[in-house]
Amino acid sequence: MQERTLDFIEPETSVKVLKVTGQKSSRKRILDMGLTPGTKVEVIRRAPLGDPVKFKLKGYNLSLRKKEAETVLVEIIE
Amino acid sequence: MEQHYGKTEITFAALAGLLYTISGIYHIAEGIGIDIGIYEGMARSLFISGDILGGFCLVVTGAVFLYGFKEMMQGINAGVSFLYVGILMSLVFMMIYLLIMGGNLLDSFIVPEDYEGWSIMETFRPGIYLGILSIAGLLYWRDRFSLHEVLALREGA
């Protein structure tokens, strides 16, 4: 299983969160929004200009800039 | 997979798409003064006047319908959502044009000197009469536009 950062995942792919890195303040917020290790996240689509990206997790929609998505380590669910 | 749309949806999207796009282009052409081979009398009888930004909005609405048409022809189920959003958008613009019409009418009573020789029909726009088509669409597919607070454009299922 390959470890990747969330910003590299193509739309319409499902992934599982492994770890959240990055600065404390943004890491905390990302965790609070439910991107805890083990959570299943669907990459839905990118904004028309390519950034930010829309995700679906825990039954709701979340958008992160690539800069924030970069701090989330994930693996693709086959 | 079950198809969530039929011929009616496809035809509606194509028709509304073409009508909105063409009216929008004429609006823009009139606005920047290009002659694209439309008779002056015809433009007047269709209430098309120079309106670049308003024309842009009609073109966008038309494009939404046509995009839905394209996706539905390709057999993409969710393509039908372009039809629903197109209907909502055209109703929004119809509303805006009607409000502006009302506002102008009100203004003509307040400052009549600015409105000499003006008639209410000068603010009548294709955006208004084309909207009637969308009202028909809204009524026809009313069960898809859930009356609950969520715009649950249900998947037809």
Added chain:
Amino acid sequence: MTEKITVALAGNPNVGKTSIFNAITGSKQHVGNWPGVTVERKMGKRKHKDVEMQVVDLPGTYSLTAYSLDEIIARDFIIEEKPDIVVQVIDATNLERNLYLTTQLMELGTRLIIALNMTDLALAKGDSIDVQKMQEFLEVPVISTIGSRGGGIEELLDSVTKEIHRTRTSENIFVYGVEIEKSAEELENVLAEDPYFSHYPSRWFSMKLLEGDENIIKKAEESENYPQIRKILQRTDADSFEAKIADQRYKTIQTMLRQVCNINTDRLSGSDMVDRVVTNKYLGIPIFLSLMWAAFEITFTFATPFMNIIDIFFGWLAETAAGVITVSWLASLVGDGMIAGVGSVLIFLPNILLLFFMISLMEDSGYMSRAAFIMDKVMSKIGLHGKSFIPLIMGFGCNVPAIMATRTIEDSRDRLITILITPFMSCGARLPVYVLLAGAFFGRDAGIVIFGLYALGIFVALISAKLMRSTIVKGEDTPFIMELPSYKIPTLKGSILHMWERGKIYLKKAGGIILIGVVGVWILASIPAPGSGGTFASEEIYGTTDSMIGFIGQIIEPLVAPLGFDWKIAVALLFGVVAKEIVVGSMGVLYGVGDNEDSLSEILAAGAMTPLAGLGLMVFTLLYVPCFACIGVIKRETGSWKWTAFQLFYGTGLAWIFAFVLYQVGSRMGLFA
């Protein structure tokens, strides 16, 4: 006997907290700011069964960390003010993430009641929730509500009155694993020794210490026992604990949800379908722009008749007053000063009300966050948030409502910068100045010149934002973590209430400043200049060289001379602070042609000014001090005279530099002579 209690409303953003608040308090609301910050605080009153409730609407938050101002405000209120009851409003269609905040509120030791809102939508979506079981699991009352239609509000209030007399029995149902629990217990023991901590719920406090919460660690440092606390904390790894704690909270929630509800997940929801269209790669931006056009038309075009009514009414009132009052200076003060002043405050009201109506529709429907999603890439280039785009666009109509519209931006630094750069967007009042001057000097090319001015405004705004971001409003970028809530049909009542609230704030908070400014200019224009021998407030001297303002104009002439302006222009610019379109009118008076714009245009074209100086004047008009109304709202929205003054000096400084360079370089090169 009536009992007085405080009820705090907590909850995530977009869960219908405002509609619950409105349903509870009705029109008895008071909008102010939280002490010391510009975050809005809403309070209201409600009497229910002999209990008088003071309802406080806490900022909408997803969590209670120390990383956002909103969250600190919410948690400090709960800890310091100790409300009798906290009602958490929960979106029933989105339980898992909403309950995350619940876990934290429970740890805070509050007397909690859950308002399970939008239950009708959850039902329509195909979810089923066992409220009774949920209540048993959480050990707090859970009441189903439908805020938008006032459903369940009575039951909620009944529950509040019942709950205040019950001793709290709810125990912590959240266990975080052996390692964390052991450290937490040690910490709790240390905390128990120092009475300083008795103010805080000890378990919550120790959890926050273990999570490495900076705000809480700072509080702990004040205790004598801090060395002991530090010793325990040094043994632990805050980074891994914080992930574990968040994880454990979600796990507990999941365990509960499996038992109490059945969530229908396998269908493309209506919201997803709409999103497919409005955030489409090709159509997303055009759709956004066309909706902006719609909002713009309503705010500005549709407002015209209402503005005309206000204008005509105050014109008539001023004339009538002048006719009735026989003392001429008093007639002028009342007519040209005070009534005109009140008129200039009210004239913006239609714009403000309509813009906020449109904004409310966009926010309540859920489209606002999509707009931010679509435009964020562009705005992030200058260090701002996607939500800054809408105020800037609205600035082309009028800067006043546009600045008020920055309320939708959550981050305080992004908001501040957006407020400071909005005045550079060429508003509708500047257009008459451009039309007259560009028409007089550039004839056929007027259109290009005007377009250039709009472009210059945008350019200055963008550069300024970038500049401020890296200098005076520094700080790390706030992470862009934004929920895209489900679409909902906005309620007319909610939108009207929102619009009315904004209108009231404008009149109360900005109105005074505008009025003082307008009357101040009237006084300057009416006092005779030293040694001129004119009579105070006589028509002959009003605004002319014989008045104080003319005198000041002559004094400051050397300041504007390098820009190619004479004292008349200086005076016209001073008047322009009342409202920018007045620049044209006062030039007419000063050049002795009165109100006739055509003859003013002829005089100018005939050589009263060089086209180059005319161009400089347009640039100056674009950038210098915004009008009084704008100053008023900048003060109100930044909450600071310092930032208001900064905007004035920065703008005027830039205006001077641009006009100076233009005139000096241009005249050396012989341009537009």
